[in-house]
Amino acid sequence: MTGPAAARWHNLVQGRLDEMERLQPGRGALGPAFWDARATRFASRMSVASAAGDPFYRRLRRATRRRSTVVDVGSGPGRFTLGLAPHVASVVAVDPSGRMLDLCRRQARGLGLDNVTCVQGRWDEVEVAAVDVAFSSYVVTLVADGAGFLAKLDAAATDRAFLYLGAYTADAVLDPLWRHFHGSSRQPGATYLDAVGVLRELGIRPEIEIVEVASRVRYKTVAEAAKEYRDQLCLPDTAEVRRELRGLLSHWLVPRGDLLGAPLKSVPAAIISWPAGRRRPAGAGRTGLTTRSPLNL
Numbered sequence: 146m147t148g149p150a151a152a153r154w155h156n157l158v159q160g161r162l163d164e165m166e167r168l169q170p171g172r173g174a175l176g177p178a179f180w181d182a183r184a185t186r187f188a189s190r191m192s193v194a195s196a197a198g199d200p201f202y203r204r205l206r207r208a209t210r211r212r213s214t215v216v217d218v219g220s221g222p223g224r225f226t227l228g229l230a231p232h233v234a235s236v237v238a239v240d241p242s243g244r245m246l247d248l249c250r251r252q253a254r255g256l257g258l259d260n261v262t263c264v265q266g267r268w269d270e271v272e273v274a275a276v277d278v279a280f281s282s283y284v285v286t287l288v289a290d291g292a293g294f295l296a297k298l299d300a301a302a303t304d305r306a307f308l309y310l311g312a313y314t315a316d317a318v319l320d321p322l323w324r325h326f327h328g329s330s331r332q333p334g335a336t337y338l339d340a341v342g343v344l345r346e347l348g349i350r351p352e353i354e355i356v357e358v359a360s361r362v363r364y365k366t367v368a369e370a371a372k373e374y375r376d377q378l379c380l381p382d383t384a385e386v387r388r389e390l391r392g393l394l395s396h397w398l399v400p401r402g403d404l405l406g407a408p409l410k411s412v413p414a415a416i417i418s419w420p421a422g423r424r425r426p427a428g429a430g431r432t433g434l435t436t437r438s439p440l441n442l
């Protein structure tokens with residue numbers, strides 16, 4: 146940890162993990178078993194095909210060439226790994242969940258890709274060779290040592306590093322449901338602005354682009370949605386909870402064609418990027434402003 150932003154990050158993420166553990170003891174608070182259990186559902190929603198229309202994929206394509214080497218940290222089943230692999234020299238997919246990586250390997254084989262390597266482990270515990278481009282999508286807010294994670298992401302690449310994360314917390318949408326069941330609001334999580342604070346403390350001046358990402362979540366039935374919301378809301382699997390959730394969700398969800406969807410059609414996300422491996426010494430240019438204008442105090 147380096148300074149107040151890193152400490153704030155740690156407290157936000159750890160507070161949330163502790164809350165999850167308190168509400169559902171032994172659930173694995175976002176460890177490999179947690180993601181193993183959710184891998185198949187995640188892969189069906191976050192498919193390689195879905196990545197093609199994603200603003201982050203388009204940004205990664207612009208940042209890479211045929212000869213680029215890439216690492217995808219917390220790849221999951223590999224929507225971005227597999228989308229990029231046909232267009233670059235190689236991609237290393239890192240993830241602690243064996244099930245996520247099985248799905249990534251299987252899809253790579255199906256697509257005839259032989260330039261994808263899967264490395265199982267948390268980012269802080271694996272060793273990978275330096276690459277041109279390192280990126281991580283929707284992972285860092287799960288990691289209490291955000292500063293260590295981001296410093297290693299920066300050090301892993303020689304050209305550019307990218308982070309992709311929500312710019313609007315799902316908690317804001319879910320808050321009425323969370324309060325209904327738990328009696329108070331959820332412990333706040335770390336946001337993309339907190340990530341920018343940690344990067345600045347590390348001597349990195351990132352560029353930030355806010356993009357709009359279509360919500361892909363669709364349910365065939367209210368019962369299917371209730372199962373997923375029960376998971377998101379950290380609720381016990383009892384007949385009473387299922388019944389109550391089905392009742393609330395039948396008013397909450399909105400029709401999307403023949404299916405049901407969450408209230409928001411799209412959500413903003415942040416693409417944060419910087420030239421990798423070029424951190425400035427701590428304290429240099431703290432404001433990020435370069436002029437000596439009287440306003441630069």
Ligand SMILES: C[S@@+](CC[C@H](N)C(=O)[O-])C[C@H]1O[C@@H](n2cnc3c(N)ncnc32)[C@H](O)[C@@H]1O
Binds near residue numbers: 191
């Ligand atoms: C929400 S999914 C995101 C998957 C993928 N990046 C995407 O955007 O589709 C989070 C993934 O991060 C992985 N993960 C969690 N903690 C990690 C860590 N410390 N290092 C690397 N991966 C991690 C999980 O196993 C899971 O597959």
